[in-house]
Amino acid sequence: MKSRLRFTLQLSFTLLVCLFMIVPVAMSVMAGLTENYFVGLESGLTLRWVNEVWQLYADTIWLSIKLALACLLITILIGVPAAYGLLRSRRRWANALEELLLLPVAVPGLATALALLLAYGSYREFRGSWLFILVGHVLFTLPFMVRAVLSVMQTAKLPQLEEAAASLGASFRQRFFGVVIPNCMSGILAGALMVVTLSIGEFNITWMLHTPLTKTLPVGLADSYASMRLEIGSAYTLIFLVMVVPLLVAIQWAGRLTEQRR
Amino acid sequence: MSSSVSITLNQCSRTFAGGNTALQPLDLQVNAGETLVLLGPSGCGKTTTLRIISGLESPDKGGQVLFGERDVTALPIEKRDVGMVFQNYALFPNMSVADNIAYGLKIQRLPRAEIAHRLDEVMRMVDLQGFGERRIDALSGGQKQRVALARAIAVRPKVLLFDEPLAALDAKLRDRLRIEIGQLLRELGTTAVYVTHDQDEAMALGDRIAVMQAGRIAQLGTPQEIYHQPANAFVADFIGAVNCLDVISTRADGGLVVHGGGLRASHLQEVSTVYCRPEDIKVVPLDQADVKGKVVQSIFLGQTQRLMVDTGGASPLQIEAPSRQRWPNGTAIGLALHSSVLFHPDKPTTPVNAKEMANG
Numbered sequence A: 001m002k003s004r005l006r007f008t009l010q011l012s013f014t015l016l017v018c019l020f021m022i023v024p025v026a027m028s029v030m031a032g033l034t035e036n037y038f039v040g041l042e043s044g045l046t047l048r049w050v051n052e053v054w055q056l057y058a059d060t061i062w063l064s065i066k067l068a069l070a071c072l073l074i075t076i077l078i079g080v081p082a083a084y085g086l087l088r089s090r091r092r093w094a095n096a097l098e099e100l101l102l103l104p105v106a107v108p109g110l111a112t113a114l115a116l117l118l119a120y121g122s123y124r125e126f127r128g129s130w131l132f133i134l135v136g137h138v139l140f141t142l143p144f145m146v147r148a149v150l151s152v153m154q155t156a157k158l159p160q161l162e163e164a165a166a167s168l169g170a171s172f173r174q175r176f177f178g179v180v181i182p183n184c185m186s187g188i189l190a191g192a193l194m195v196v197t198l199s200i201g202e203f204n205i206t207w208m209l210h211t212p213l214t215k216t217l218p219v220g221l222a223d224s225y226a227s228m229r230l231e232i233g234s235a236y237t238l239i240f241l242v243m244v245v246p247l248l249v250a251i252q253w254a255g256r257l258t259e260q261r262r
Numbered sequence B: 001m002s003s004s005v006s007i008t009l010n011q012c013s014r015t016f017a018g019g020n021t022a023l024q025p026l027d028l029q030v031n032a033g034e035t036l037v038l039l040g041p042s043g044c045g046k047t048t049t050l051r052i053i054s055g056l057e058s059p060d061k062g063g064q065v066l067f068g069e070r071d072v073t074a075l076p077i078e079k080r081d082v083g084m085v086f087q088n089y090a091l092f093p094n095m096s097v098a099d100n101i102a103y104g105l106k107i108q109r110l111p112r113a114e115i116a117h118r119l120d121e122v123m124r125m126v127d128l129q130g131f132g133e134r135r136i137d138a139l140s141g142g143q144k145q146r147v148a149l150a151r152a153i154a155v156r157p158k159v160l161l162f163d164e165p166l167a168a169l170d171a172k173l174r175d176r177l178r179i180e181i182g183q184l185l186r187e188l189g190t191t192a193v194y195v196t197h198d199q200d201e202a203m204a205l206g207d208r209i210a211v212m213q214a215g216r217i218a219q220l221g222t223p224q225e226i227y228h229q230p231a232n233a234f235v236a237d238f239i240g241a242v243n244c245l246d247v248i249s250t251r252a253d254g255g256l257v258v259h260g261g262g263l264r265a266s267h268l269q270e271v272s273t274v275y276c277r278p279e280d281i282k283v284v285p286l287d288q289a290d291v292k293g294k295v296v297q298s299i300f301l302g303q304t305q306r307l308m309v310d311t312g313g314a315s316p317l318q319i320e321a322p323s324r325q326r327w328p329n330g331t332a333i334g335l336a337l338h339s340s341v342l343f344h345p346d347k348p349t350t351p352v353n354a355k356e357m358a359n360g
Helices: A002-033 A048-088 A091-106 A109-120 A124-128 A130-155 A158-167 A172-183 A185-201 A204-209 A217-227 A230-261 B046-054 B097-107 B112-125 B141-154 B171-188 B199-205 B223-228 B233-238 B354-359
Strands: B007-015 B021-030 B035-039 B064-067 B082-085 B159-163 B191-196 B208-213 B216-221 B243-250 B256-258 B261-263 B273-276 B282-284 B291-300 B304-310 B317-322 B332-336
Touching (some): A002 A048, A002 A230, A048 A158, A091 A130, A124 A130, A130 A204, A158 A172, A158 B082, A158 B141, A172 A185, A204 A217, B021 B046, B046 B082, B046 B159, B082 B141, B097 B141, B141 B171, B171 B199, B191 B199, B216 B223, B233 B273, B243 B317, B261 B291, B291 B317, B304 B332
Parallel strands (some): B035 B208
Antiparallel strands (some): B007 B064, B208 B216, B243 B256, B291 B304, B291 B332, B304 B317
């Protein structure tokens, strides 16, 4: 009897917390689909606002996707070799380097962005292009890629596998692409999903670095909240959720995949 | 199979960062086609020696590694044409059994038909037919080590190197794989260096054994030499069990007085200790005994039993006795130690003399 009561209490508490977090999201989604939010649901459901967002902000969505993919490419090209280097190097300075790599995550995005502006702001071509934002995104997401790959590398006994491959005549290049990369694929996958998700959602750095011609989805969101009807902002949120939720689910899935491997 | 090649190490030492010397300057010759076992406790330098031969590590300046006439000191492992089997298998988890075994062949860019042919051949040799498509993590430890073995011999290396390949397996499997590796090595005739800390493995597999201690070779010889004529107390103790009898004094007639009795050993004069193996001591009636003592412990081993006999010395003598007889603790026991079984590392051993045995 007593345990049943406890279970009921626990369940209600959990549901309460869930409601507390889910209700605002649900309301926001509903607002994006309602004809007139102030009248309420009886005004009818519509895709009009979603459509309107698409007319107004499609380019921010495309830019966000382009940024995320470019960011992914660069973090893989830099992050995987970097993780490998950290794995193979001696402890002390490697640790220091790993800390350093984490700095952009710890420092407020606005500060990172300001530093970038101070350093490169005077190169006008660069300043005005999406590549400037890309630099900020890479800085911010790179540690997540390195960490994910490094942790898989550390459990995969890579040095031994490499020695075995070398004894069979494999050159460094053959070992790296034939043994190292395939055996840390789950780490690369987990890191990649993380990088894409973070890049799509990144606001702080991007807000400082963007120009009217280089708005990303979250910057557009802020813009729409500030200057448009509530329904449009909400519809915009809906689109954002549709993009990001599958990625979050995939991250969970990749995480489980990595655990099974161990 | 490729013709075998000898291995020569000249003055190979290895000092690690921080000044730790893993290996004192070492000269070693492994004859073509021979299996040399490097045997010793952990930290004796046996693995370092193997890694220097393999090319995974370089000797300190001045050291030289030769395969036949060819100086390979500067070559990394991938250019040395060696096959290596590791303690923890080091199989590629992203590949199937067949892909693991064929890895070296693909690196060599052999024609597809040749790869298939060799794959078939080595999988038959290590008794893994039908396992080609299995995933590595679906194999048992013994099967994994067979795959590793097959992978190493598939490339037909000039030299086969084994780094404690059986240490991770349980006793029964270890015995079986040991026999199989022995057969395989004889069949292939490839020069092999085998590192282990297990003396049974060393005896069974080695044409010669190098017993290592603290970065040096303590003794290099055939298993028989190592066992019956150990070069020093360390070797005698490391290979099998050995008894040390302190010599208290020497009698006028040359007999040695030890705790519990006296010994005759004309070949051992002016020594303070004599050594003998437990299995060489015989239990005899008390009136015929060279040495007498009391049984303080008996350990049943199945085929035999190990008796600990206190003769008044610093440590009890270990002797091997028939397993069916019982000696309760405290029983007085008489022991015969024939002069032919007594040895001292510094003195040459007398060959067993049939006539002397008959008289003794």
